Amino acid sequence: MTGILGIYLFDERWNVGNFGVYGLMALQHRGQETAGLELIGRSRQRLSGRGLVEDVLTRVDAEGHICVGAVSPYTVEADEDVQPLPLGEKVSVALDGRITRVEGYSWDGSISYESNLRRAFARHACGRSEIETVKEFFDNCKGGFAYVAVNDRMEMAAGRCSLGVKPLVLGKFGFEGGIIASESCVMDVIGERVPISPAENIDAGDAMVFTPFSARLVKGCSPRDKAYCSFEYVYLARPDSYVNDIPIYRVRRNIGRRLSEEDRVDADVVIGVPETAIPFAMAYSNETGIPIEKGFELTGRRVRSALRPDQFERLKGVQLKLNVISESVRGRRVVLIDDSVVRGNTLANIVYLMKEKGAKEIHVRIGSPHIVSHCPFGVEVPPEDELIGRHLSEEKIAEVVGADSFKYLSIEGLVDAIGLRRGELCLGCFNRVYPEV
Amino acid sequence: MKILLVGGGGREHAVAVAFARSSCTPRLNCLSELVNPGISRIVKDSGGEYYVGDPNDAETVLKYALKAGVDFVFIGPEEPNFRGVPDALEKEGIPCIGANREVAEIELSKASMRDLQWKYMIPGRLWYKKFRTFEEAAPYVEEYAESVALKPARQVGGKGVKVIEDFQVYLKEEKKRVKKQHVESIYRDYMKGYGDVDFKILIEERVWGPEYTLQCFTDGRTIVPMPAVQDNKHAFDGDLGPETGGMGSICCGMNLKWGVNDERAILTDEEMGKSAEIVRMMVEAIQRETGRKYHGVVAGQMMLTSIWGPTIIEMYSRLGDPEALNILAVLKTDMVEICEAIISERLNTVKVEFEEKATVVKAVSPHGYPLSRDLAKGHPVVVHDHEEGVFWASADLKGSGIVESGGSRLVECLGVAETIPEASRIAERLTSKVSLADGWGLFHRSDIGSEKSLERRIMLANMAREIYKYRERRGILGRRMIWIPGKGLEEVG
Numbered sequence: 001m002t003g004i005l006g007i008y009l010f011d012e013r014w015n016v017g018n019f020g021v022y023g024l025m026a027l028q029h030r031g032q033e034t035a036g037l038e039l040i041g042r043s044r045q046r047l048s049g050r051g052l053v054e055d056v057l058t059r060v061d062a063e064g065h066i067c068v069g070a071v072s073p074y075t076v077e078a079d080e081d082v083q084p085l086p087l088g089e090k091v092s093v094a095l096d097g098r099i100t101r102v103e104g105y106s107w108d109g110s111i112s113y114e115s116n117l118r119r120a121f122a123r124h125a126c127g128r129s130e131i132e133t134v135k136e137f138f139d140n141c142k143g144g145f146a147y148v149a150v151n152d153r154m155e156m157a158a159g160r161c162s163l164g165v166k167p168l169v170l171g172k173f174g175f176e177g178g179i180i181a182s183e184s185c186v187m188d189v190i191g192e193r194v195p196i197s198p199a200e201n202i203d204a205g206d207a208m209v210f211t212p213f214s215a216r217l218v219k220g221c222s223p224r225d226k227a228y229c230s231f232e233y234v235y236l237a238r239p240d241s242y243v244n245d246i247p248i249y250r251v252r253r254n255i256g257r258r259l260s261e262e263d264r265v266d267a268d269v270v271i272g273v274p275e276t277a278i279p280f281a282m283a284y285s286n287e288t289g290i291p292i293e294k295g296f297e298l299t300g301r302r303v304r305s306a307l308r309p310d311q312f313e314r315l316k317g318v319q320l321k322l323n324v325i326s327e328s329v330r331g332r333r334v335v336l337i338d339d340s341v342v343r344g345n346t347l348a349n350i351v352y353l354m355k356e357k358g359a360k361e362i363h364v365r366i367g368s369p370h371i372v373s374h375c376p377f378g379v380e381v382p383p384e385d386e387l388i389g390r391h392l393s394e395e396k397i398a399e400v401v402g403a404d405s406f407k408y409l410s411i412e413g414l415v416d417a418i419g420l421r422r423g424e425l426c427l428g429c430f431n432r433v434y435p436e437v
Numbered sequence: 438m439k440i441l442l443v444g445g446g447g448r449e450h451a452v453a454v455a456f457a458r459s460s461c462t463p464r465l466n467c468l469s470e471l472v473n474p475g476i477s478r479i480v481k482d483s484g485g486e487y488y489v490g491d492p493n494d495a496e497t498v499l500k501y502a503l504k505a506g507v508d509f510v511f512i513g514p515e516e517p518n519f520r521g522v523p524d525a526l527e528k529e530g531i532p533c534i535g536a537n538r539e540v541a542e543i544e545l546s547k548a549s550m551r552d553l554q555w556k557y558m559i560p561g562r563l564w565y566k567k568f569r570t571f572e573e574a575a576p577y578v579e580e581y582a583e584s585v586a587l588k589p590a591r592q593v594g595g596k597g598v599k600v601i602e603d604f605q606v607y608l609k610e611e612k613k614r615v616k617k618q619h620v621e622s623i624y625r626d627y628m629k630g631y632g633d634v635d636f637k638i639l640i641e642e643r644v645w646g647p648e649y650t651l652q653c654f655t656d657g658r659t660i661v662p663m664p665a666v667q668d669n670k671h672a673f674d675g676d677l678g679p680e681t682g683g684m685g686s687i688c689c690g691m692n693l694k695w696g697v698n699d700e701r702a703i704l705t706d707e708e709m710g711k712s713a714e715i716v717r718m719m720v721e722a723i724q725r726e727t728g729r730k731y732h733g734v735v736a737g738q739m740m741l742t743s744i745w746g747p748t749i750i751e752m753y754s755r756l757g758d759p760e761a762l763n764i765l766a767v768l769k770t771d772m773v774e775i776c777e778a779i780i781s782e783r784l785n786t787v788k789v790e791f792e793e794k795a796t797v798v799k800a801v802s803p804h805g806y807p808l809s810r811d812l813a814k815g816h817p818v819v820v821h822d823h824e825e826g827v828f829w830a831s832a833d834l835k836g837s838g839i840v841e842s843g844g845s846r847l848v849e850c851l852g853v854a855e856t857i858p859e860a861s862r863i864a865e866r867l868t869s870k871v872s873l874a875d876g877w878g879l880f881h882r883s884d885i886g887s888e889k890s891l892e893r894r895i896m897l898a899n900m901a902r903e904i905y906k907y908r909e910r911r912g913i914l915g916r917r918m919i920w921i922p923g924k925g926l927e928e929v930g
Contacts, residue, residue, distance in 0.1 A: 010679050010808060013618050018611050174600050175671065175680040192602045195645060195900045196893055200675065213804040213812075214880055215673040 001166070001236050001379055002083060003027025003071040004094035005186060006148035008156050008210040009177035010065075012041065017060035019179075019190045020067040024053045026189040027182055029238055030096075031073035034082045038092050039064030040150055046092070048082040050075075065177075068150045070094035073380060081114040087121040090129035090152040096182055097145030097166040098378040100437050104140065131155035135207055135218070142437045144227065144377030144426070148180050156180075156210040162220055163227040163435050164204025165377050165426055167243045170217075171199040178215060180208060183241035201245045204228075227426035227435035231379055233418050234368040235276055235339050246419060249279060254417035255367045255409060256283025259337065263407045264288075265363045268332040271295030273350060274321065276339040280367040284337060293328040295336075295354075296321070322350055330358035340368045341397070341408075342381070344388035348401040355402060364403040369411045369430040376437075381429055438463035438773060439485070441502045443492045443522070443535075444513025445469025445476060447800070447830035447849040448758035452513060453479045454828075455765045455772040463773055466505040468492055471833035474840050475824070493517050495525035502531050509533060509780055512733070515592055518754045519545045519633065523732070532780040536735065536754035539727040543719060543735075544754040548590040548636040550719075554749060557722040560915065561715050561739070561748035563644065564929050567636040571624035574638045578616050584643040587619050589627040590636040592751075595682045596807075597627035600643055644742040646901035647703050647894050648750065649693060650686075650760045651712045651737045654775055655720055656784040657730035662713040664691045664767070664791055665704055666760040667894065672807060674884045681800075681807045682846065685864070685885035687857050688763035689795035695891055696856030697793045703891075703898045704741065712739050712747040719752060732779050736760075743904035745915045759798040759849045762828060766853055767792040794853050797860035797886035800830065800846040801868050804878040807845075814844035817874040826851045826867050847871065847879065852886075861886030 005023045007016045020037045035056040036048030041064030049056035053071060070083035080086060084094040095117075101107060105120040124137045134149050135157040144165030148158040158180040160168045171179040171187035172194065179191055184199035191198065202208060205220025229236070232243050239249040256279060270292045272281025285292035299320045334354065341347055351362055370389030374381045384390055388397060389408070398406035411430055415422050428434040438461040442449055445467065453476045456465050466485040467476050469492055480487045486505060490497045493516045502510050510526050512518060512535030521538040536544075543550045548567040555562055567590055568574035584604060589597040599619045603612045620638055628637045650668055654661040666688040672678035689696060693703035704712075716737045724731055736753035756764070765772075769790040778787040805812030818832060818840040827850055831843030848871050852863030868881045884890045908914045917929040 011615075013615055015611060015614075018608055022605075022607055170675070170677075172675070172677055174602060175678070178677050190605065190608065193604070193645075196896055213809070213878070215677045216880075217674060 001030045001073065002094070002096040003030035003182050004096045004146060004148050004168075005067075005069040005182070006094070006150070006156055006158050006180035007067045007177070008180075008215070009173065010212070011176055012065050014065040014176065015041070015063045016065060016067045017062055020069045021053060021057045021060055023179070023181060023186045023190045024057070024069045024071050026186045027071050028053055030182060030236065031071040033075050034072045035070070036082050036084050037067055037069040038084050038150065040066040040154060044152070046084070046086070048079070048084075050082070066150060066154060066156060068092060068094050068148050068156070076114075078114075081112065085114060085117070087118050088125070091121065091125070091134055091149060093147050093149040095145055095147050096378070097161070098143050098376060099141045099145050100143035100376060102141050129153065131157050131209055131211060135159070135209060138207070139220070144229070144435075144437070146182065154212050157207055158202070159207025159220075160202055160204050162205040162224070163426070163437065164244070165227050165229050165435075167229075167232060167237070168202045169199035169242070170202055170208055178208070178210065183237055183243065185238045185241040188240065197242070199242065201242070225435070226424045228420065228424055229377065229379070230414060230418060230425045230427050231368075231375075231429060234414065236379070239279055244420070251418050252279035252367070253283040254419070255414070256280035256337070257287045258413040258417050259365045259367060259407075259409055260284045260287040262410060262413055263365070265335060265405065266333065267335045267361070267363060269293050269328065270335045270337065271328060273336065273338040274298065277337045277367055280339065281337040284335065284365070290335065295325060295328050297323050297325055299323060319349065322353070324350075324353045324357045326357035329354050331360055333361040333363070334359045335363050335365060336403070337365045337367060339366070340371060341366055341389060342371055343386050344397060344401055351402045361404045362402075363405045364398070364401065364407070366408045368409055369414055370408045371429050373429050373432045375429050376434060377426075379429065439505055439507040440465050440773075441498075441505055441507045441510045442467045442476070442513065443469070443498055443510060443517055445471055445473040445492075446513065446758055447828045447846065448756055448761040449473065449513040450475040450828040450830070451762045451765045452511060452756070452772070455768060456511075457483060459771050459773040461771070461773045466501070466507065468498060468501050471831070471843050473829045474832055474834040475829035477834055493520045493522070495520060495522045498522050499525050499529060499531075502526060503529070507531065509776060510535070511776065513755065515541070515544055515753065515755050519592070533732065534776050534779055535733045536731055537729055539729045540723045540731040541754040542727070543723050543752040544592050546591055546634045546636070547588055547639050547751060548634070550749075550752050551639070551641075553722050553726065554719065557718065559715060559718045559722065560711070561745045562915070563641045563748060564917065565639060565641045568638040568640070569636055571621045571638070574620050574624070574640070575617060577640065578613065578620055582616060582640055585616070586641045586643055587616060587623060588639040588641065589623045590639040591628060591631050591634045593627050593631065597623055598680060602643055644740060644744060644748060646741040646743065646748075647898045648738070648740045649704065650753070650757045651716055651739055652753070652756055652760060652764060653713070653716055653735050654779060654784060654789065655731050655733065655735050656779040656782040657720070657724060657732060658782055659784040660713065660717045660720060660735070661784060661789045662691075662709075662716070663764045664688050665693050665709060665712070666757065666763045667693055667703065668757065668760055669882060669885050673880070674882050679808055681802075683757070683759050683800065684802070684846075684882045685797065685799040685849075686757075686759045686763050687795075687797050687861070687886045688767070689857050690793060694795075696795055696859075699856065701895060703894050705902075708741060708747055712737060715739075715747055715749060719749070730782070741898055741901045741905075743901045744908070744917065746902070746905040746909070758830075759800055762798045762849055762851050763796040764791070766796050766851055767794050795855060795857045795860045797852045797857055797864045799850045799861075799864040799868055799881050799885055801848050801850065801871060801879050801881040802846045803842045803844075803873060804880060805844075810844040814842060816842040816877045818842060818847065819872050819874045821870050821872070824870070826863070827870055842873065857886045857891055858888050
């Protein structure tokens, strides 16, 4: 997943540089390896680098009333591969998810993903850069993705693949223009306060096209079954965002309630693992009447530990983030709620720390079904031989992590919590069933 | 019966149609800068003349009114009112439907309008500051202005307004910079050449809520409210993009109902009543101030805000465009009869009636409107099929018979039905009747009057209503209290 952003203001007097920076900060949870912003005005400037938004985009001395930006969780080698990705001289794109093939282009396995995209685009465009050409290219792209693309003619196109795997919303900025982003929380941070809803969902297959003379929604050809990423609801998106018009917080609350219904347990206290699992734990507590308490205190800056690419960084993240408050757990039976289990070693670490601080029993509940498979659309899931849920039963995992019991949320439970039909969701990482692209 | 219609836009085309319906079968003449193809046909059919000239010039208007020997003159746009055209006509004994120079001050000067509203303590008044020069306004913008509407303090064809919401401290510097630049361009560009007002810049608090236009006929003694109309100011679908003169409007019943037989509505009857009362008070106030009678049309460009409920955004001294189309399409009473009643100040004896129908207007504009009007201008227009329901706006019928785009909204398409969404679909179909022969693009808004858009407007109204009703119950309607640390409690207004 990548956080993507596009700002299009009609009045050329604006400089949206700072809007871009704060907009990307609102998407920082979607990627923390690289950050980039391209500003389009009288000139075109690209600022990008490795690290967090606040480290990379410290001094924005560029100018422009249009911008495209991205925060990405992927480490890249070449500077030109840092998002927003230049697709040649004239067009740049911020891309969330993964394009798995391009109609009329044969993928070259010997060159990088980015180079393939550039080559495919060059073949499609033949030197043209009109926004219709750009949009057409992305219409020909298959996979699970959302994009915001700009060209050298002060035009912007932003859309979702016909499966709708990755989210995208449109916010308005008064009479000045529009803001496109992966999540609606961006509008709360840089947009105007709109009393009804912060942003409008862009439907699967649709695209917004901005030119100096127009802004219009282009409907895609009526998509087949959709495949909205269910992991957005469990983990990826911010709880203050709406994805596909569904408030993330509502889903997280439903998950907590559902966890309490799927398996009753006698306990004294509910504790959520920060940050994502806190709403699960609150709902679990409200539903069961078991009091909730703060279980951890963090040292240093908040990072999304599960997204860190290497084991040392992940464990460091967990240990600094999750110091157990002994008063909350000593002598008590704890329901410990986490959002997901990938390899299980961070969880084992937490359970160990809690037991050490005197917890009498620990019952682990996970707010998502077991992760068994990779994601073809760019959610970073480790190789299958590392996935604990792929190889071990719930009983076995309980033993391994040292908990008294261990339960996942059922897939049915997740689908119910989201509130969409099963056929509208991609549950591939939980059930190995992927949409046809 | 002979009439001279002044102005040649979509609004005036609709007025011409209304006159043509009259049982008096008047001979209609028209004076405008461009030749409106629609009005031109009506004029010709009625046996009248089309005069090309400056409608803002009192002598020109007077000359043609005398030449045509008319019984009265109907003034469409606001600028002739500001230039004293009605005054000049009446001096010569020619009756005129149009606000005279002094009462038209409520539209001409947005600063005077607010002064008046505050002086008479008329409800729905926004907090404001007025400035004579950019230099005077700059320190204020630098230090205080937060979420504001920046306006030219004179009506300049609806242009130059910028609304900026400013509450995130981390974006403040940039917003301040743009605010200052805009205030400067209001002073140097938008207000350039307008010496008829002292104050050039108006800064008002920013408010939110559904907007609506309440147009009224008045003879200075009686005010007859017409059904409320909701205009759509954003250029593009989904309320996106720059502000325009209006890309289309909806109307049904007095209070913006969903459909004729539908309970759902944007406004309540009570809010409609309050709005009419506000407009009435404004007319009374301006008449008292000037000692002059108001003959013509007065309109409140209103918003249902959380602070006040019905609130004045601006006042019009004429019918709105495109709002006039909605109203005149359902006006049952003879337009000539209404005009005569205004002239003789016996409007109270006329029963002004409107048909219970939903109307939706969609404007079609060439690309370039509203920010680069030069690009929108001069394109040859093709009309497919007959023109029923299509009103010509900014278009010029050349001697050769070719119609060219004038740079603003080209045509306005009117749909009439039982519900607003149905009327919207009819108007939508009409938008494809015109195109530009040179391939230059046209655009319109397909969302005006759609179910989704109506739902949102009703929701927005409910949110504003909930808050202002609460304020009303607490007795703090329209009051704004601010705690200034170290200074104490201050009340605005």
